[in-house]
Amino acid sequence: MREKKIYLTEQEIPNSWYNMKADLPKQLPPMIMADTLQPPAVEMLERIFAKPLIEQELSTERYIEIPEEVKKLYTMYRPSPLIRANFLEEKLGLKSKLYFKYEGVSPSGSHKSNSAIAQAYYNKSIGMKRLVTETGAGQWGSALSMACKVFDLECVVYMVKVSYNQKPYRKMLMETYGATVYPSPSEHTSAGRAILAKTPNTSGSLAMAISEAIDDALQDDHSRYALGSVLSHVVLHQTIVGQEAKKQFDIINEYPDIVVGCIGGGSSLSGMAFPFVHDKLTKGKDALRIVSVEPKACPKFTKGVYAYDFGDASNMTPLIPMYTLGNGFTPSSIHAGGLRYHGGNAELSLLIKEGIVEAKAIGQKDVFAAAVLFAQTEGIIPAPESAHAIAQAIIEAQNADAEGKPKTILFNLTGHGHFDMSAYDNYLSGEMQDIIPTDDEINESLKTIPKAPDISNY
Amino acid sequence: MREKKIYLTEQEIPNSWYNMKADLPKQLPPMIMADTLQPPAVEMLERIFAKPLIEQELSTERYIEIPEEVKKLYTMYRPSPLIRANFLEEKLGLKSKLYFKYEGVSPSGSHKSNSAIAQAYYNKSIGMKRLVTETGAGQWGSALSMACKVFDLECVVYMVKVSYNQKPYRKMLMETYGATVYPSPSEHTSAGRAILAKTPNTSGSLAMAISEAIDDALQDDHSRYALGSVLSHVVLHQTIVGQEAKKQFDIINEYPDIVVGCIGGGSSLSGMAFPFVHDKLTKGKDALRIVSVEPKACPKFTKGVYAYDFGDASNMTPLIPMYTLGNGFTPSSIHAGGLRYHGGNAELSLLIKEGIVEAKAIGQKDVFAAAVLFAQTEGIIPAPESAHAIAQAIIEAQNADAEGKPKTILFNLTGHGHFDMSAYDNYLSGEMQDIIPTDDEINESLKTIPKAPDISNY
Numbered sequence: 001m002r003e004k005k006i007y008l009t010e011q012e013i014p015n016s017w018y019n020m021k022a023d024l025p026k027q028l029p030p031m032i033m034a035d036t037l038q039p040p041a042v043e044m045l046e047r048i049f050a051k052p053l054i055e056q057e058l059s060t061e062r063y064i065e066i067p068e069e070v071k072k073l074y075t076m077y078r079p080s081p082l083i084r085a086n087f088l089e090e091k092l093g094l095k096s097k098l099y100f101k102y103e104g105v106s107p108s109g110s111h112k113s114n115s116a117i118a119q120a121y122y123n124k125s126i127g128m129k130r131l132v133t134e135t136g137a138g139q140w141g142s143a144l145s146m147a148c149k150v151f152d153l154e155c156v157v158y159m160v161k162v163s164y165n166q167k168p169y170r171k172m173l174m175e176t177y178g179a180t181v182y183p184s185p186s187e188h189t190s191a192g193r194a195i196l197a198k199t200p201n202t203s204g205s206l207a208m209a210i211s212e213a214i215d216d217a218l219q220d221d222h223s224r225y226a227l228g229s230v231l232s233h234v235v236l237h238q239t240i241v242g243q244e245a246k247k248q249f250d251i252i253n254e255y256p257d258i259v260v261g262c263i264g265g266g267s268s269l270s271g272m273a274f275p276f277v278h279d280k281l282t283k284g285k286d287a288l289r290i291v292s293v294e295p296k297a298c299p300k301f302t303k304g305v306y307a308y309d310f311g312d313a314s315n316m317t318p319l320i321p322m323y324t325l326g327n328g329f330t331p332s333s334i335h336a337g338g339l340r341y342h343g344g345n346a347e348l349s350l351l352i353k354e355g356i357v358e359a360k361a362i363g364q365k366d367v368f369a370a371a372v373l374f375a376q377t378e379g380i381i382p383a384p385e386s387a388h389a390i391a392q393a394i395i396e397a398q399n400a401d402a403e404g405k406p407k408t409i410l411f412n413l414t415g416h417g418h419f420d421m422s423a424y425d426n427y428l429s430g431e432m433q434d435i436i437p438t439d440d441e442i443n444e445s446l447k448t449i450p451k452a453p454d455i456s457n458y
Numbered sequence: 459m460r461e462k463k464i465y466l467t468e469q470e471i472p473n474s475w476y477n478m479k480a481d482l483p484k485q486l487p488p489m490i491m492a493d494t495l496q497p498p499a500v501e502m503l504e505r506i507f508a509k510p511l512i513e514q515e516l517s518t519e520r521y522i523e524i525p526e527e528v529k530k531l532y533t534m535y536r537p538s539p540l541i542r543a544n545f546l547e548e549k550l551g552l553k554s555k556l557y558f559k560y561e562g563v564s565p566s567g568s569h570k571s572n573s574a575i576a577q578a579y580y581n582k583s584i585g586m587k588r589l590v591t592e593t594g595a596g597q598w599g600s601a602l603s604m605a606c607k608v609f610d611l612e613c614v615v616y617m618v619k620v621s622y623n624q625k626p627y628r629k630m631l632m633e634t635y636g637a638t639v640y641p642s643p644s645e646h647t648s649a650g651r652a653i654l655a656k657t658p659n660t661s662g663s664l665a666m667a668i669s670e671a672i673d674d675a676l677q678d679d680h681s682r683y684a685l686g687s688v689l690s691h692v693v694l695h696q697t698i699v700g701q702e703a704k705k706q707f708d709i710i711n712e713y714p715d716i717v718v719g720c721i722g723g724g725s726s727l728s729g730m731a732f733p734f735v736h737d738k739l740t741k742g743k744d745a746l747r748i749v750s751v752e753p754k755a756c757p758k759f760t761k762g763v764y765a766y767d768f769g770d771a772s773n774m775t776p777l778i779p780m781y782t783l784g785n786g787f788t789p790s791s792i793h794a795g796g797l798r799y800h801g802g803n804a805e806l807s808l809l810i811k812e813g814i815v816e817a818k819a820i821g822q823k824d825v826f827a828a829a830v831l832f833a834q835t836e837g838i839i840p841a842p843e844s845a846h847a848i849a850q851a852i853i854e855a856q857n858a859d860a861e862g863k864p865k866t867i868l869f870n871l872t873g874h875g876h877f878d879m880s881a882y883d884n885y886l887s888g889e890m891q892d893i894i895p896t897d898d899e900i901n902e903s904l905k906t907i908p909k910a911p912d913i914s915n916y
Contacts, residue, residue, distance in 0.1 A: 003468045004533040010461045075462040076545070076837045087534070087608070105563070107837025109876070149834045150545070169627065172879035175886055176833055375634055376607045379534045379565025418567070418876035421630035428633055 004086060006248040008079035013071055014247075018239040020274040020347045021232065022062035023281050025354055028346050029321035029455050032308065037453065040318045048214060048225045049233075052122040056233040064236065066118075073117045073150060077106040078240070082248035083413075087377040089397075095406035096397035099256070100390075100413040101245050101272060102380070108173075110383065110415030111271060112143035112228055115237035119226045120147035129222040130154040134184065134209030136264070137163050137337035137385065138170030139415055140228030145179035158184035158192075158212045161204035163337040170419045184209040191215040191314045205330050206265070206341045207313035214316050229265025230311055230320070235345050238271020245410060246275055256288065256410035258396050262388035263292045263301065264338045266345025269357075269389075272412035277351060290357045292348070293392040295339050295367070296436045298331040300324055301352050301359035303442050308452035309343055319452050322349040328448025332435035334364050335423035336384035342445075353458070360392055363434040367391045368427035371417070383415035384423050462544060464706040466537035471529055472705075476697040478732040478805045479690065480520035481739050483812055486804050487779040487913050490766065495911065498776045506672060506683045507691075510580040514691040522694065524576075531575045531608060535564040536698070540706035541871075545835040547855075553864035554855035557714070558848075558871040559703050559730060560838070566631075568841065568873030569729060570601035570686055573695035577684045578605035587680040588612040592642065592667030594722070595621050595795035595843060596628030597873055598686030603637035616642035616650075616670045619662035621795040628877045642667040649673040649772045663788050664723070664799045665771035672774050687723025688769055688778070693803050696729020703868060704733055714746065714868035716854050720846035721750045721759065722796045724803025727815075727847075730870035735809060748815045750806070751850040753797050753825070754894045756789040758782055759810050759817035761900050766910035767801055777910050780807040786906030790893035792822050793881035794842035800903075811916070818850055821892040825849045826885040829875070841873035842881050 021028065030039050045054045056064060066074075085098040103111035123131055131153055135141025141157040148155035157179050164171060164183035171181045184204050185192040191211040195202065202208070210227070217225035227234055242259075249255050259276050261269030269292045279285045294301055300323045309324040311317035324343040331340040344352075351357040367384065370391035375381045382390055389411040400407040417424065426432045437445070479486065488497050503512045514522060524532075543556040561569035581589055589611055593599025599615040606613035615637050622629060622641035629639045642662050643650040649669040653660065660666070668685070675683035685692055700717075707713050717734050719727030727750045737743045752759055758781045767782040769775035782801040789798040802810075809815040825842065828849035833839045840848055847869040858865040875882065884890050895903070 005468065007465050010463065107833075107839070113837075146834075146837055150837075169876070169879040172883045172886075173839065173876075176830060176839060176879070176882045178834060372634060375565075376604075376636060379571075379604055379608075381565070381631065381634060416876075418627070418631075418874075419879075421627040421634070421877075424634045425630045428630075 004084050006082040006251055008244060008247055010075045010079070012247060013074055013078055014240055014243040016063035016065050017236045018243060018275050018278060019059060019062055019064055019236055020277065021060045023278055024347060024350060025281065026350065028350060029458055031318045031320055034315065034319055034450055034452065048217065050123040050126050050128060050224050052125065053119060053233045056236055057231055067121060070118050070121050077113065079244045080105050082245055085378055088374060091377045092394065094397050094401055096400045097408045098393055098397055099408070099410045101241055101410070103241060103412065103414045104380065104416035108139070108143040108146050109418065110139040110143065111238060111241060111268060112140045113147065114240055114271065115228065115234045115267065116143035116147035118237045120144070120151040120153055123224050124151040124153060128153065128224050130156065130220065131226045132156045132213045132217040132223055133226045133228065134158045134206060134213045135228065136160050136206045136340055138167055138419060139338055139383065141181065142170060142173050142177070144226055144228070145174040145177035149178045155179040156216060157181045158186065158209040160184055160206060160209050160337060162333045166422055167419050173419065184212050186212060189215040194314065202330065203333050205313060207327055210312040211314035211316055214312065229267040230343065230345050232347060235267050235270040235274070235347065238267045239274050241271040241412065242273060242275030245272065254408055257407040258289045258291060258409045260291045260293060260389045260393045260396065260409065260411040262339060262385050263294045263344060264341050264385060266348045268385065268412055268414045270345055270348050273357065277356060280356065291360055291392060291396065292352065292357055293360045293362055293388045295334055295336055295388065296361045296363045296434065297334045298340055299361045300342060300344055302361045305446060306349060306353050306456055307449050308455060309449050311343065319450065321346050321455055323352060324449060325442060326445040326448035329445040335420060335426065336364065336388065338385040339388065362388055362391050363436065365432055365434050368432060370394055372427065381417040382413055383417045384420050386412070386414045389413065462542050464540040464709055466702060466705055468533045468537070470705060471532055471536050472524070472698055472701040474521035474523050475694045476701060476733050476736060477517060477520055477522055477694055478735065479518045481736050482805060482808060483739065484808065486808060487916055489776045489778055492773065492777055492908055492910065506675065508581045508584050508586060508682050510583065511577060511691045514694055515689060525579060528576050528579050535571070537702045538563050540703055543836055546832060549835045550852065552855050552859055554858045555866045556851055556855055557866070557868045559699055559868070561699060561870065561872045562838065562874035566597065566601040566604050567876065568597040568601065569696060569699060569726060570598045571605065572698055572729065573686065573692045573725065574601035574605035576695045578602070578609040578611055581682050582609040582611060586611065586682050588614065588678065589684045590614045590671045590675040590681055591684045591686065592616045592664060592671045593686065594618050594664045594798055596625055596877060597796055597841065599639065600628060600631050600635070602684055602686070603632040603635035607636045613637040614674060615639045616644065616667040618642055618664060618667050618795060620791045624880055625877055631877065642670050644670060647673040652772065660788065661791050663771060665785055668770040669772035669774055672770065687725040688801065688803050690805065693725050693728040693732070693805065696725045697732050699729040699870065700731060700733035703730065712866055715865040716747045716749060716867045718749045718751060718847045718851045718854065718867065718869040720797060720843050721752045721802060722799050722843060724806045726843065726870055726872045728803055728806050731815065735814060738814065749818055749850060749854065750810065750815055751818045751820055751846045753792055753794055753846065754819045754821045754892065755792045756798055757819045758800060758802055760819045763904060764807060764811050764914055765907050766913060767907050769801065777908065779804050779913055781810060782907060783900060784903040784906035787903040793878060793884065794822065794846065796843040797846065820846055820849050821894065823890055823892050826890060828852055830885070839875040840871055841875045842878050844872045847871065
């Protein structure tokens with residue numbers, strides 16, 4: 001009898017993270033400063049991020065060793081299970097097979113712990129006392145709060161205001177892990193005060209919260225900033241997910257035809273997909289498709305442009321080469337708060353541009369229909385972000401079945417939705433709406449992209 | 459390297475539940491009706507519960523086979539991991555070893571799914587269309603809601619009013635699984651209306667909600683009642699937990715000196731402990747201690763009496779031989795809603811009376827101190843109920859260390875606290891109180907025990 005859940009032993013936790021940069025079909029356009037158009041000074045970056053993380057950010061080594069202490073803390077929840085969604089398959093009468101990697105087993109409830117533990121470790125290793133960050137839905141803030149506590153670091157979280165109000169239990173969770181949480185934009189930082197002066201009624205965005213967190217971290221020598229997605233070192237840490245998945249498919253002698261993940265800043269899809277992109281690029285696994293899925297309310301890969309843009313809302317970061325809607329884009333208050341971000345990770349953006357990763361978008365009502373179906377068959381309540389991947393995986397499975405060519409589909413169920421129940425309540429009450437930006441609104445937002453070298457034909 | 463988490467394969471899920479009745483040192487006093495003082499007519503019981511469950515309730519067979527379909531659904535989350543709490547041990551500098559069985563991996567978030575899936579299966583198997591139940595903290599209601607959905611049964615839940623108000627996400631979870639939820643006492647049943655007439659401002663209790671659920675179930679031929687604890691068949695289903703734990707200890711060549719579990723109606727401790735009680739009684743494992751821990755706010759085993767009492771508040775059930783505070787006891791609104799019950803399972807009560815299981819009580823502030831310490835070291839946010847077991851396990855470990863005789867301690871972490879964050883908020887804000895009944899209040903409450911044969915010297 002085939003097991004529903006495929007486990008690895010803790011001994012089998014991968015020893016290294018996989019660096020996508022080593023295998024990209026083209027070198028990435030470099031990160032540059034908006035004023036000089038030159039790469040940022042390393043000293044400047046090191047004032048914001050811990051030095052070992054900057055080294056990882058810039059590295060092109062294919063494999064970067066995971067420190068023993070990080071691996072020890074990973075045993076709190078890793079390796080995560082690979083699970084066959086057989087009850088969902090039966091309900092839908094599918095011939096295609098659906099597998100998901102379940103990162104909701106982490107104590108903080110999502111894959112974000114994979115990078116949070118690593119970032120807390122490296123900051124502790126260079127003598128830092130305090131980490132400052134932003135959070136959208138709260139997954140990243142929860143993960144960093146927990147990681148800081150186990151490394152005895154102070155933790156301060158700027159939480160996007162709409163999520164802060166929608167998800168009080170998330171705040172309480174972070175506080176239980178010992179963190180201080182502010183709704184963003186706030187009066188605590190000059191960046192926040194400037195945003196509030198311009199848009200006093202804003203519901204906030206990840207980009208705004210990033211501005212505040214960087215601003216706060218710069219006020220104190222023993223503070224550093226920590227980011228939960230977008231950057232190369234964050235996505236690097238997440239590649240433990242895809243590497244484990246490959247080992248688990250080896251155990252059952254299978255291999256996915258399609259890998260699906262949701263996309264906010266990029267860590268959810270990329271962490272799962274990059275080890276498979278490696279196979280696609282280096283081993284000629286032509287049949288393998290990799291599909292990103294984003295909310296129609298925040299369609300950077302399907303409606304945005306490939307350009308240099310800031311990572312935050314206040315033009316504090318270097319310019320990153322990425323698909324973007326413009327850093328002035330404020331997505332509507334969809335429940336998948338973690339996907340409300342104007343841009344995407346640089347490696348992933350290049351892979352999209354090169355046609356190696358496909359881009360799809362789904363509206364939130366369709367996403368919740370899939371989430372409820374999943375909950376009622378597999379039992380697990382998915383996070384609204386991860387539910388995008390479920391919805392797309394079901395579409396892919398049904399398409400494959402309709403073509404008479406059933407496929408093996410893997411998706412990343414990056415978190416549970418236990419702190420998102422009000423979103424389910426909103427859906428079940430029939431009051432949920434799809435608020436999708438018009439082309440005019442997107443064109444307006446694209447105008448906020450700064451002047452910089454054109455990379456649209458890179 | 460020893461693994462932190464010990465897994466079994468799905469093939470190793472036990473094939474049978476273990477029936478404690480087969481090995482009790484004395485036969486249980488029989489369940490009797492308050493009016494006739496005779497055992498209830500089986501037909502009457504079958505009007506309330508599915509017939510196969512009544513058979514299990516009355517069985518004295520040592521092992522009862524688990525149906526294949528139930529085992530298949532158990533693979534959603536079983537076998538649950540046995541986890542070494544090494545990070546907590548390190549924090550406390552313990553020489554004693556702490557292990558926990560983590561039932562929070564179930565989709566509904568607690569061990570309650572173990573019986574919910576079985577009960578839904580048996581009700582479906584005899585053609586029932588609808589199950590009615592009560593829930594305290596919401597763990598049982600969530601579990602039954604999910605189980606009913608996968609077996610395509612309608613589910614109605616009467617939720618103790620104080621929990622309904624404290625835990626809105628629990629209600630939303632049950633509704634996501636398709637259930638209908640009422641705060642209890644309610645106007646929906648004659649039992650509820652009678653209670654409201656007498657005590658309009660009551661915050662409710664499990665005993666009251668049980669009255670309402672039975673009343674509702676009796677209104678329709680294709681409805682049955684389902685209970686989440688107390689009764690023999692419920693505790694029977696939970697014994698899968700302890701049986702798995704024993705297999706897991708075999709793998710690491712260890713065996714616990716002390717087994718700890720919290721006690722509400724009895725399913726949490728008993729499910730873990732009964733397979734170990736079997737060893738203690740039949741294999742002469744004298745060293746093994748089994749420790750129950752209850753809230754000081756609801757001290758049935760430490761301050762109650764061994765007597766015949768009703769299981770509900772409205773005198774609808776047969777009389778059960780158990781430790782009780784009297785079915786008129788209304789515990790204070792502690793956050794561990796699942797432990798707010800006046801009595802305890804009959805087998806467990808007899809084992810307490812015979813000195814085979816020990817009884818301890820802890821106040822809720824001490825419980826939450828342990829819960830926060832656990833969250834900040836092991837990452838997992840424990841349910842307030844399960845946190846009683848953590849607190850007692852720590853006390854046992856520290857006592858053993860102090861005596862210079864470190865022990866191996868196993869506790870049942872029956873659920874996560876993701877839907878109980880307001881309780882953590884209450885604790886962290888410094889506003890939590892221990893409201894403990896006085897001896898006078900308990901004596902007053904004991905007067906609500908009905909007239910029936912004296913079993914205090916049984």
